[in-house]
Amino acid sequence: SISAQLFARSFTFSSNSSAVIASGEDASSCLLANTLAGSLESALLLVKHGSIPDEARSALEECNVKELFIIGSESFISERVVEELSSLAGATLHQIPGKTLQELTMAVYRAGTEYGSGWSDTAFITYDGCIGDVLSFMPFIYGQKCPLFFSVGNNQLTEEVRELVDAKRFDRLISLGGLSFDLIDHYKAYGLDVVRIVGANLFDASRMINDWQIEQGLAPEGEVVISSIWSLYDILAVGAYAGLHHAFIWLEDSQSLDSVANIMDFVANHATNIETLTFVGGETRSNKNDQELLGKALEAARAIQACD
Numbered sequence: 001s002i003s004a005q006l007f008a009r010s011f012t013f014s015s016n017s018s019a020v021i022a023s024g025e026d027a028s029s030c031l032l033a034n035t036l037a038g039s040l041e042s043a044l045l046l047v048k049h050g051s052i053p054d055e056a057r058s059a060l061e062e063c064n065v066k067e068l069f070i071i072g073s074e075s076f077i078s079e080r081v082v083e084e085l086s087s088l089a090g091a092t093l094h095q096i097p098g099k100t101l102q103e104l105t106m107a108v109y110r111a112g113t114e115y116g117s118g119w120s121d122t123a124f125i126t127y128d129g130c131i132g133d134v135l136s137f138m139p140f141i142y143g144q145k146c147p148l149f150f151s152v153g154n155n156q157l158t159e160e161v162r163e164l165v166d167a168k169r170f171d172r173l174i175s176l177g178g179l180s181f182d183l184i185d186h187y188k189a190y191g192l193d194v195v196r197i198v199g200a201n202l203f204d205a206s207r208m209i210n211d212w213q214i215e216q217g218l219a220p221e222g223e224v225v226i227s228s229i230w231s232l233y234d235i236l237a238v239g240a241y242a243g244l245h246h247a248f249i250w251l252e253d254s255q256s257l258d259s260v261a262n263i264m265d266f267v268a269n270h271a272t273n274i275e276t277l278t279f280v281g282g283e284t285r286s287n288k289n290d291q292e293l294l295g296k297a298l299e300a301a302r303a304i305q306a307c308d
Contacts, residue, residue: 002280003046003237004055010043011063013244018042018067019060021085023049023077024236027131028101031138031148032108033071034239036096038142039116040069044240050078052085060088069111070095072104101128101150106160109147117145121171123164124148125178127155132202133176135227135235136209136251140218142243146174155180165192176205202229203259206251210266213248219273221246226263226294227280229253234281247278254287264297271301 003024011019022033024046037044043063047056068091070082076098086093096111098104112119124141126134128150134141141148149161155178157165165173165187172193175184184194197212199205213219225242227235229251242249250266253259267274277298279291 001053001055002234004053004059006237006241007043007045007056008059008063010241010244011059011065014043014240015041016067017063017065018069019063019065020044020069020071020240021077022046022071023081024233025049026072026076027233027236028128028150029072029076029104030236031131031134031239032104034138034236034243035141035146035148036069036071036108036112036116037240038145038243039112039119041117042069042240043244044237046237047077047081049076050080052081057084060085060091065091067092068094069115071108073097073099075099076104102152102158105148105150109149109164112145112147119147119169120145121169122146122174123170123172124174124176125151125157126176127151127178130177131232131236132229132251133197133199133205133209135232135239136206136249137174137176138239139242139247139249140213142239143246149178151178155183157183166190168192201253202251203253203256203262206249207262207266210248210250214270219270220248221273222275223247223278224267224274224276225249225278225280226252228287231281238280252287252290254290260290260293263294267294267298268301271298271305274298 018040020033020037020042022030033044045056068085096107098107124146152158175196177198188194197208199208223245225238225247250263
C-alpha cells in the first residue's frame with residue numbers, strides 16, 4: 001500500500017523509534033495524526049478502521065517500532081485494531097482518546113505538549129471536510145510543529161480553542177475557511193497575524209499555499225510530491241514523509257491545463273531546489289503524460305541553468 005511504502009521510507013529519517021497510527025478512512029483524524037507526528041518527529045502509518053493491512057503490519061515489524069500513538073477512540077479506530085497493535089512485541093502503546101472530532105483535536109494538542117516537543121506559535125484553523133487545502137500544507141504543519149483546530153457551526157471556535165487563542169499561545173493563525181470574517185477582524189485587532197487562504201478550487205489553493213511558503217523564505221529541499229485531486233485519500237499518508245524530506249506538495253488536476261501549467265512554472269522557477277518529482281498513486285490516479293511533461297520541464301530548467 002502507499003501508506004506502508006511511505007512509512008518505511010519515513011521511519012529511517014525520523015528522529016526516534018515511534019510511529020503515529022490513524023485510520024485512513026477518516027480524513028480529519030488523519031490530518032490530526034500528521035500534526036502529532038510533527039510534534040513527535042515521528043513517522044505516520046495509516047490503517048483501516050477495522051483491520052491492519054498486511055503491508056502495514058509488516059512495515060511496523062520490519063522497522064522495529066518501539067512506541068505507538070493511536071489516534072482516536074472507537075468511532076475513529078476499532079478496538080480490534082488497538083488490540084492487534086498492542087500485541088506488537090516491545091512496543092509501548094498510547095491511545096489518544098476522542099469520541100468526537102473536537103474531543104480528539106484537543107487530545108492531540110495535549111499529547112503534543114506531553115509527549116512531543118510542543119507546538120509552534122502558528123496554528124491552523126479549518127473545518128471538518130476541508131481536506132484539500134490542508135493537504136498542501138501538511139509538510140509545513142509537520143515541519144513547523146503547528147497545531148490544527150476545527151471550527152464548529154458558522155465558522156466559530158470551541159471554548160477550549162478560544163481560550164488558547166485568547167491566552168496568546170499563538171502569534172499567527174492560518175485560516176483555511178475555518179474562521180468567520182468577524183473572528184478574523186477580532187483577532188487582527190487583538191494583535192494576531194491572521195492569514196486567510198481560500199482558492200477557487202483545490203489546485204488553485206495548492207498554488208496559493210506553495211506561493212505563500214516561498215514568500216516566507218521556504219523552498220523544497222530536493223523533492224516535490226505531486227498528487228491528483230482525484231486521489232486525496234492516497235496523499236493523506238504523505239504528510240510525515242514530505243515533512244521529514246522538507247518537500248512541497250502540489251495537488252494536480254490532469255483535466256485542467258492551468259493546473260499542470262502552475263506546477264510546470266513552479267518546477268522551472270525552483271529547479272535548483274528540486275532533485276526529484278514524486279508522483280503519488282498508480283497510473284489510474286496519476287496521469288503518465290503529465291509525469292513525463294513535468295519531468296521534461298525540470299530537465300529543461302536544469303539545462304538552462306547549467307548554461308548560465
